[in-house]
Amino acid sequence: MSTEGGPRAGRARGRTRIGPSIGDVAREAGVSAQTVSRVSTGADNVRPDTRQRVLDAMEKLGYSPNHAARALRYGSFGAIGIIAHQLARTGESRTVEAVVEAARQKGYTTSLVDVRSPSSTDLDDAVKQLDHQSIDGLVIIRAETATPDSLALPRRLPVAVSDSRFVGHHPAVGADQRGGTLAAVEHLLGLGHRTVHHLAGPEESAPAEVRVQVWREALRDASRDVPEPLRGDWTSRSGYELGVRVADDPAVTAVFAANDEMAAGLMRALYERGLRVPDDVSVVGFDGIPLAEYFWPPLTTVRQDFHRIGEELVALLARQLEGEVMTDHRTVVPTELVVRASTTTPGRRGS
Incomplete structure (x- = not known):
């Protein structure tokens, strides 16, 4: 999937071809079509003067089979790849949107592959697919279960990752999960709640696991009981199903949900069972x-600045393209607790 500026869609069989063909370029340059193909793919078995004639013919005729001609002439493809998992999820979709916008501002087109699962096999296939599209750099968003040992990336390809297990192996950008989680738990404890229950994200999610860990630490540091987390899958439906269990437990007076969608499902379940938020x-x-x-x-x-995360990811690629070596670099984007009307001091359940 190409978000903008990608190759034109294939035309229906039998239609008249619009634009120059590889044969037109070959005739203009006085070479074979095979030579044009070798130049287009960056092969090194073409004489420099022949290569230049082909490039000149491509430019004169407006022929662009892919980004290869630009790379040969200008030293870059002008494109970056994005690998994401489950674009229906808020974090992924908003981060991708931010990366696309930041790339556009820097003059890059983007090619997106949404993998069906976070497995190493699916990610390997996605990397190969993007590599064939000729990209200058790669953004990986939430490669949940893959690790640097299980996923082979092209050598010398600039890579930037967001909230994944590649942090420490490639330049990374992520929200301040720790600070945001602490702010949420301390806010609820500060209102007088004896403890805070947690609707957690799936175990394979690195951000979800950070939030669980910090939530536990915050309760232990405050000498409070640490309930078992209730595991959801980021969806409102899972929040609703877990909310039924929360409603049946009179000890629960405060809940920290790992994302807003699960919080929405929780709030509906509580309402339907006669409890007020x-x-x-x-x-x-x-x-x-x-x-x-x-x-x-x-x-x-807890608000994440997805726009800033996208900008920082593209900035990391740009710095690598300029020759900077920054394997273990990590940028942490601050989060912000936004207090609204869904929290207050303990009521009748807390008495």
Whole structure:
């Protein structure tokens, strides 16, 4: 999938071809079509003067089979690849959107591959697919289960990663998961809740695991009971299903949900069972999606700056393309606790 500026879609069989063909370029340059193909793919078995004639013919006729001609002439393809997993999820979709916009601002087109699963096999296939499209650099967003040992990336290809297990092996950008989680838990404890229950994300998610770890640490540091986390899958449906269990437990007065969608499902489940947010149960989410402001009541949440994350990812690629070596570099983007009407002091459940 190409987000903009990619190759034209194939035309239906039998239609008249629009634009010059590889044969037109060959005739203009006085070479064979095979030679034009070798120049287009960057092969090194072409004489320099012949290569130049072919490039001149391509430019004169407006022929661009792919980005190879630009790379040969200008030293870059003008394109970056993006590998994402589950674009329906808020974090992935908003990060991709931000990367595309930041790339556009720097004059790059983008090619996106959304892998069906975070397995090493699917990611390997995605890397190969993008490599064939001729890219200058690669952004990997949430390669959940793959590791540097299980995923082979092209040598010398600039790579930037976001919140994945490649942090420390490639330049990385991520939100301040620790600071955001601490802010959420301390906010609820500061309101007087005895402890905070947690609707966690899936175990294979690196950000979800950081939030679980920091939530536990914060409760232990405050000498509070640490309940078992309730595992969801980031969806509102899972938040709703877990919310039924929360509603049946009178000990629960405060819940930190690992994302805003699960918080929304939780709030509906509580409402349907006659419990009020925040009077009976206070709720905090994570992500800061625009819709959270319009929940009822408006959701207290930890806002991530997805736009800044996208800008930083593209900036890391640009620095590598300029020759900077920065394998273990990591940029941490601050988060912000946005307090709204879904949290308050403990009510009748806390008495």
